[in-house]
Amino acid sequence: xxxxxxxxxxxxxxxxxxxxxxxxxxxxxxxxxRLAFNRIVVLRYRSYLESRQLAPGTVNLRLGAVRRLVYExxxxxxxxxDLAAGICRVKGVKKLxxxxxxxxxxxxxxxxxxxxxxxxxxxxxxxxxxxLLLACGLRRHEAVGLRIDDLQQREExxxxxxLLGKAGHVRTVPIPDWVKEQLDEWLRAAGIGRGxxxxxxxxxxxxxxxxxxxxSIWHIVKDCAKRIGMPKLAPHDLRRTCARLCHxxxxxxxxxxFLLGHVSVQTTxxxxxxxxxxxxxxxxxxxxxxxx
Numbered sequence: 121x122x123x124x125x126x127x128x129x130x131x132x133x134x135x136x137x138x139x140x141x142x143x144x145x146x147x148x149x150x151x152x153x154r155l156a157f158n159r160i161v162v163l164r165y166r167s168y169l170e171s172r173q174l175a176p177g178t179v180n181l182r183l184g185a186v187r188r189l190v191y192e193x194x195x196x197x198x199x200x201x202d203l204a205a206g207i208c209r210v211k212g213v214k215k216l217x218x219x220x221x222x223x224x225x226x227x228x229x230x231x232x233x234x235x236x237x238x239x240x241x242x243x244x245x246x247x248x249x250x251x252l253l254l255a256c257g258l259r260r261h262e263a264v265g266l267r268i269d270d271l272q273q274r275e276e277x278x279x280x281x282x283l284l285g286k287a288g289h290v291r292t293v294p295i296p297d298w299v300k301e302q303l304d305e306w307l308r309a310a311g312i313g314r315g316x317x318x319x320x321x322x323x324x325x326x327x328x329x330x331x332x333x334x335x336s337i338w339h340i341v342k343d344c345a346k347r348i349g350m351p352k353l354a355p356h357d358l359r360r361t362c363a364r365l366c367h368x369x370x371x372x373x374x375x376x377x378f379l380l381g382h383v384s385v386q387t388t389x390x391x392x393x394x395x396x397x398x399x400x401x402x403x404x405x406x407x408x409x410x411x412x
Contacts, residue, residue, distance in 0.1 A: 134287075141185035157199070159206040162186060166210060180212035222357040223364050223393055228348060229254050232358075233302075235344040241309055242321040246340050248306040249318060251299045253341075253355065257362035257380045258293070259286065260334040260355050266317045268307070271295070283381075291381040363391040 148165060155161050165186070169179045187208050194204035224232065233254055236246035252258055258266075262285060272281045278300045280293040295303075303317065310319065310327040320328045320336070338355055345353035359380065366376050377388040 137181060138185045138188065141182045142189060144182065145186055145189070157207075158203060159210060162207050162210045166213070170213065176213040176215040180215075183210065183212050221360050221393075222350070222353055224254075224350075224353075224357070224361040226365065228350065229358075229361055229365065231348045232344055232350075232353075235347045238305075241306075241325045241327065244302075244306040244309050245318060245321055246344065248299075248302040249337065249340060250344060250358070251302045252295075253337075253358040254362055254365075255296050255299045256280070256293050257359045258283075259359065260337045263337060264316070264318060264332055264334055268312070268314055268317055271300075271303070271317075285381040287383075289381050289383065291378065293379060360391050360393065363388065364393060367392050 145165065148168060149155060149157075149161070152161075152164075162183070166179065166183060169182055174182075187210075190199060190204045190207045193199040194201055233247055233250035236243035236250070238244050238247050249263060252263060252266075258280075262283060265284075266280065270280050270283065271278060273279070274281065274292065278295040278297070280295060282290050283293055284290055307313075307317065310321075312319065312327065316331045318332050319330060320332050322328045341353060341355045341358065342351070345351060363376050363380060366379065367373070373385060373388060373392075376392075377385050380388060380391065382388045382391075
């Protein structure tokens, strides 16, 4: 049953999230004694999720996966329409406020990508990876899937061309010269001339295999973040940091939206984490005030 549910989703990110959510629900359901699959059971599952103090968004994602499972079961005739309708009426959890991530300052971001020791092959790879995440705002799955052929010149500037992002959206991501230098240093040292850019590195300091996993990136970010005194930093915080630093350096909102591949500009605004400034307000000097 989970396979048709996952096949109905076009995004790899959504498939991964729903697969995990469905597996978690099935594990919980099988651990409970002789439960009938009905609305009461789903209400109990919601209470179980809330008891784990999960974020409202996480709880609602889990419940959304259960609803999709119910829809598919009803379509296949495995569940009556009345029973399915009752289950799908189970409401999600209300979100109170906006959950914020972390943003690095310029100094912290600089320290983070320089944290790995570039004398070794692993350090060269990790520096190139962190520089790319911070300066280009890539997601983890975008970084691990990056290939050498994706790096091309456009308008006399290096860029990642036709990058396939979330929900199948395609964008072109400019690459700063200093980031390209970090990538070239890693590729030269690893002897990589084609295929995936980022690979595993053995304990002996040799490249191994033809790719690396998203989980590897998570560990790299967490390890380097601890070195600079920020143990709670997550890989997606580097994407948020990219947006804020671009904005702080005078970048236009729509250009940051293009860079990150957001469909909605409101999403980009949330990534910036801007706060209203009263002192030196934006409307203090707009050119229409009287002459002193």
